[in-house]
Amino acid sequence: MTTAPTIERVTSGIGTSPVRPDGVLKLRGRFAYASDMHIDGMLWGATLRSPFAHAKIIRLDIGPALAMAGVHAVLTQEDVPGKLNFGQAVQDQPVLADGETQFWGEPIAIVAADDLKTAQRAVAAIDIEYEELEPLVDSELADTLDSVTCRPRIRRGDPDASGEIVVEGYYEVGQQDQAPLGNEAGVAIPDGEGGVDLHATTQWVHEDHAQIYPCLGLAPEQVRCHPVGMGGAFGAREDMSMHIHLCMLALATGRPVKMMFDRAEGFVGHVHRHPAKMWFRHEANRDGKLVKVEAKIILDGGPYRATSDVVTWNAAYFSVGPYVCDNVFVDAVAARTNNPPAGAMRGFGCVQSAFAFETQMDRLAAELQLDPLQLRRLNALEAGQPNSTTGQIIVGSLPTTRVLDELASMPLPPEATSDDPRHFPGGTGLTTTGADIKRGVGYGVTIKNLAFSEGFDDYADVRVVLNDTGVEVHTAAIEVGQGLVTVLQQIARSVLGIEQVNVVSNDTSRIGSAGSTSASRQTQMTGGGAYHAATALREEILERLGGDDLTNEGVWSEGSLVATLPEVVAAGPWEHEIRFRHPETFPPDENGQGDMHAGFAVAAHRAVVDVDQELGLVRVVQIDTVQDVGRVLNPDAAVGQIEGGTMQGVGLAVLEELVLDRGRIVNSNFTDYLLPTFLDAPHIEVRFVEEPDHWGPFGAKGIGEPPTISATPAVVGAIRDATGRALTRVPVLPQDIALG
Amino acid sequence: MEFSRPASTEEAAAIKAADPGATILAGGTDLMVEVNFGHASPDHVIGLRRVDDLADYQDTRIGAGVTWARLEECSHRALAQAARTVGSPQIRAAGTIGGNIGTASPAGDGLPWLAAAEAEIEVYSTTRGTRLVSWDQFFTGVKQNALADDEVITAAVLPENVPSVQEFAKIGQRSAMVISTVSACVMRDDEGSIRVALGAVAPTPIRVRQAEALVSGQSNPSEALLEEFARTVSAEVKPITDHRSTEAYRRHASGVLARRLLERCLAQ
Known part of the structure; x- marks a missing residue:
C-alpha cells in the first residue's frame, strides 16, 4: 500500500506562487511571441x-x-x-x-x-x-427576417405562474473586443x-x-x-x-x-464579443422570492456561425443567474448580419445576460425595498438544487451564499480615497476639484459553466515522463499568458514529489488534443490530465521499485531510501499518457432541459464608484470580489486572473465598444477603442471561497471567466446608485449619465 | 523616401522652399500615426530634432520644438495642466507644441491655451523671413492652418501680459491618454476681464466672446449669472457628433467646464 502524495514535500507545489517559467523572459522583453x-x-x-x-x-x-x-x-x-x-x-x-x-x-x-x-x-x-x-446591420431586423443561425429555447415550469411584483426591462450590450x-x-x-x-x-x-x-x-x-x-x-x-x-x-x-x-x-x-439586445421580465413575491423569469435575447453573430450557436445557448442557460426560480421561459436568437463576425470572448454569452439579469435584480430589490445583496441571498442557488433554466441538479460545489456573505463582510473603502485630483472622475483632465462627486455602490453576481458542455466529447491528452532532465509534462494546451505552464508544473510536483518539472509544448503530430484554452477549462482539464497521469506514473514507479513513497531523493520504503532518483530514472523509461475527460454532459432536449454542464462556479463583485454626474464622468474607486474557486492552486495567478477579468468587465461597463457605421468599425485602434489605463483601474480586493469541486485537480475550478461577467453589472449598478439614471446599455457613456 | 536633417531654422526653411511638398517631422506623434494607418506616405521628410533653437523655451516665446514634457514644468499654469493631459509619458517626451500647432486638430490639447493667451504663431521662410500670425488667423479649419508651403513654424509668441490667473481642463472618456472630447481654458486678467477658449467643439479652437462679455469685470457673479454664462458658452460652441461623443453632450459639457474653470479663476 502506497501513501498518498504529500503536497508539502515540494517547495513549489500547489498552493504556492512560484516564479513562472516564462515570467522573467516576458518582463525582460526576451520572450518570443x-x-x-x-x-x-x-x-x-x-x-x-x-x-x-x-x-x-x-x-x-x-x-x-x-x-x-x-x-x-x-x-x-x-x-x-x-x-x-x-x-x-x-x-x-x-x-x-x-x-x-x-x-x-x-x-x-x-x-x-x-x-x-x-x-x-x-x-x-x-x-x-x-x-x-x-448591409443587414440590425439584429432585431435579422430576427424578424429569420436571418438567424439558431434559436435556443428554454421552457421550464408553469407559463401561467405569476408574482406579486413585476419588473420588466430592455437592455443592450455593445460589441467588446x-x-x-x-x-x-x-x-x-x-x-x-x-x-x-x-x-x-x-x-x-x-x-x-x-x-x-x-x-x-x-x-x-x-x-x-x-x-x-x-x-x-x-x-x-x-x-x-x-x-x-x-x-x-x-x-x-x-x-x-x-x-x-x-x-x-x-x-x-478576429472575432469579437456578440453585441446583445435583451428583454427581461422578472416576477417575484413580496417576500423577495423569484417566481418567474422570461427573456428574449438577441445576439448579433455577424455573417458566419463560428461559435455563435454555443454562445447564444450559453446566454440562455445563464439568463437567471445563481438564483432559484421554478418557472423560466427564454427565447434566444443568434442573428446573422453583416456586422463584424462575433465569436468567443471571456464569459461566452453569460456577460450579456448577466448585465440584464443583475440589473433586473437591482430593480426588483428597489421595488421590494430590500438590500440588493439580501435579495440575492434570499434566492441563492446552491449545490443539490436544480439550475433554474435547465433543471440540471447542481453537482459539485456551488457555495453561492458563502460567496455573498464573504462579500458582505468585506470593508468598504474610506469615504475619500484620495486627495490626488488624478483619482477623481476625469483624472488628469482636472475636470473637477472634488465638489461635484457623488459616490455609489453596486453589486454583480454570476454563475458560469466550466469546460465544454452539451454532450461535447471534452478531453485533454497529457503525457507525463520521468527522465534524466526531471519530469516532463507533454501537452498541446496553449499557454496564452494565463499561467497554465506554471500550474501544470505545480500539479506534477505535488503529485510526484519531484521539484524539477518541465512543460513540453507539443504540436498536433506529437500528442492528442488538449482542447481549447477557453471556457475556464485548462487548469481543470489539462491540469486534471496532468494530475491523473502523474498519479498513475507514481503508482507504476512505486510498484515496480517496491516503494511506498516517491520524493526528490528517490523511492522510499518504510522510511528507507530504496532507489535514488538517478537510479529510478535509470530503471525507466517512465511514461504515462492519458486522455482525461470530465463527467459526461448531454445535449438539451426540445425545451432546453437536461444535464448540459460539467460544473459551475459563482463570482460576486461589489463596485464603489465616484461619479461627476454633471459631466457624466466615472471613476471606479474600488472593487471587492469573492470567487468560488474550488481550491486555489496558485494564489498569485488566481488573483491575477480575477483582477484581469474584473478589469475586462470594468472596460465593458464604461469604456470598451467597437463603434460601427453600416457594419464598418470606425475605431479599430487603441486611440479610440479605449481600454482602461492604470489610472482607470480601481483598487481590487480579491477573496476566495474554497469548497473543493468534484473533478478538478485537488478540487480546483476554472477561474478565468467569472470575474469578467459580474464586474460589469456591479460597476453599472454603482453608477445607478450614485446618479439615479436607468443606464440600460453598456458601455455607459458620459452623455448617458449627464443628459439621461 | 528622402530624409533631411537640417541643423538650423534657415536650413529647414530652405529645404522646405526647395520642396514645398516635403513633410515636417518634429516629435512624430501625429505624423507616425498617419503613416502607420497608411493615411500618409511622405516622399520627403524634414526632421527638426537637430534644430536646437526651436527647442528654446522662454515665458514669452515658446519654441516650436519644445516638448510637452518640458511644458508640464513651465510657469504658465494652465499650459502645464494641458501638457499633462497629452498622451503618455513617452508621447509627452516626443511631442511638441509646434506639432500641435502644425497639425491644427480641433482637439489639439495646447490650442485652447494659445487662444486664451492670445498667442501669435511665428513662422519663417527664406524669402519673407519671420512673420507673426495671430492665433485666430492661423487656425483656419479642421487640420488646416495659414502656414505657407515654404514656411516652418518656429514659435508661439506671447504677449507680455498673459494673465497669471488661468485654468485648463479637458474631458476625455478615461482618466489619461485620451483624445479630448471637450477642453477649455479660462483666464482672468488684473482688470477682471475673462477669456474663455475651448477645444474640440468647433473646427478650430475658439473663444466664446459673448460669454466672456457676460462675466468680465464680475468678481462675485450670482448663481443666475453663472448659469447664464454656462448656457451662453453652450450656445456659442459649434460641436459635431462623431464616434467620440455627441453634439448635445459637447455643448452641455462646454458650459459646465467653462463655468467650473471660471469659478476656479474667481476663487484665486
Missing part, C-alpha cells in the same frame, strides 16, 4: 480585405499585383486547394470571399512577397471593382513533401488542424499546427484568422511565409 518569429528566406503575406460590409465583387484581376517585382503569389478563392469553407461546428465561412463579401474586412485575396511593404503594395495593386449592397496586446501573427513552413508546418496564434491547435487540412486538400498528417508564444487571446483566437491563408501561400510558393496583423487589421481579423 508569434510576431517575433523569423526564418531566413521567408516571404511576407498580406491580405486584400473588403471595404464594404456587404458587396458583390464585379471584377477581380490579380494581374497587376502578380506582375510586380518581388511578388511571388497572389491567391483568391479559385486557388483554395480543398474545401472552400471553414468554421468550428459548421463550416460556413469562405476561406476567401466567393463573389460576394459579407462583412467589412472580409479577406478576398492574399499575397506573398519579398517584404511586407511590397506585399501591401501588391494588395493595393489588385484590380477590383465592387457593387455595394445594402478581446484586445489582446499581442497581435495575430504566424509563419507557415512548407515541409518539402507537399505538407506544411504552421506556427500561428491560437487557443487550440487541434481544432485549427481539423479545419485547415480539408481546406488545403491534404491528409491530416501532412499538416502540423504548432503552439506559439501568445500575448493574450480571451477568445479571439478560438476562431482562425490567417491560418489557412498562410498555409496556402507557403504551399504555393514553396517558401516560408509570415503574416503579422497590425493593430487595425487585428481588430478586423
